[in-house]
Amino acid sequence: MTTIAAPMASRPRRAPLSPPLVYGAAAIAFLLVLWFAATAIPGVVSNKVLPSPFDVVERFATLAADTFSGSTLFGHAAASLTRWLIGVTVAVGLGVPLGVLLAWLPPLRPAVTPVFELFRYIPPFAWVPIAVLWYGASTTTQAMIVFIAAFPACVINTQLGVAQVDSILLRAAKTLGAGAATTLSRVVLPVAAPAIFTGIRIAFSNGWMALVGAELVVGKQGLGFLISQGQINDSVSTILVGMITIGALGALIDVVLQRVQRLLLPWKSATTRPVA
Template identity: 40%
Template sequence: MRDMRIFDTNNTVVLGLIGFGGFLAVWTLLSLSGLIPSLFLPSPAAVVERFVYLLNHRFAGGTLVDHLGASMLRFAGGFGLAVLVGIPLGLLMGWFRLLDDIVTPLFDAVRFIAPIAWVPFAALWFGTGIGGPIMIIFAGAFPPCLINAYRGAKFADPRLIEAARMLGTPDRRMITEILLPSAVPSIIAGLRISAGLGWQSLVGAELIVASTGIGYMMVQGQGNVSTTTVMAGMIGIGIIGLVIDVVLRRVEEAILRRRGLSA
């Protein structure tokens, strides 16, 4: 079985490399064919060259690392706030029926509003400061945190709950010692979704209401008709997003393995 899993993993990696290589080949052929002007579709080599250049040279007020750092700081603020509010609130809603009845109608009405729709309010309330992007990231990251914590609390083992009630366990300990441990796998899965939505929301926010960050750098690249700068920014966004997802995936696998829920 172990050998089979290794074979499957290696097979997946090979197929992924084939797909990526095919994408680069098509991109290179299109850029060299002249069908699309290089101004609008530069070659992969030109984009990589620009990416390396931006790592060491300032553009729109900072290097690529500086802009990514500013973006990650905003992301940490918005995502962290979503976690701090969404997970406890979801657990409390899963335990207290009255709170569930009060919050759910408002939450269901608001959670379908796209995070980017909050941009005008963020610009009016916070201008180009850090508050606007944090607000928009929070709008994207908050719903998955709450929903998965709530769902995890609802699927807690009823036998444990009944036994704790018979022993007279107070609500606070019921939530922290029964609901929270039961909901951890669901919460971690929700964090992956939340982080992805939050990171996407951040870039959208920075395109409009920021004076630093990777989104701002891309807007300045567009204004200078520098397609390579825009695409280098996209590569940076993809790399950071991938790193965030890989870290959360490893955390999820470790927790599931510890609980005996994964091989």
């Protein structure tokens, strides 16, 4: 009893950040109605510029069932997800160990700083033209863009997570006779795990966003390709179906990861701010 209300009593209460569900639903329903009204009332918006929500749903069903630009909607989504998965797997596989190394062995940091600073401000997307030159319109090109987008978040957040492990814990482990390997695996990594996981989540999301861009420029399959085909065919409903699918999959990936994080790492998450 005491512990629940004490902090509330001492300061003015504030409304939580996330709104009650009703308001959100109402706001979005309102937008949908507005969208529908704009397309339904003749002369407001041409159907060619903005099809009605029902047209989009219909288009969704068509794309799900029939082949468009080489695949069904699911085929395009599967192609995108495959490339994405390859890219982020490599990024996590290389980035997390590198982050641990950088935090654990500080003299390595200045060695990689120049490269990191050089590449940090080049948008992943700016790599598309050179990736195309190197690997052509292949899965490698797409996966490379995903990798470039995802890698830094893995490294930086892992490094921060490991570096913030309290040195008292390290000393405690030492006095208990733990060697470097034991300390790393039993003390450092569990403490750093939430930060690392947050980094992975950011990496996954960054990778997904960049992939769409890459697919707009190169490739013959994928959701980005689908919307660019929609553009070429002047089919706004196709574009919208593609955008919604991309957004929904991106959101789904993040929700799943949040669940996994809560399941695997139920302990308190790190205090450092994640770096995107």
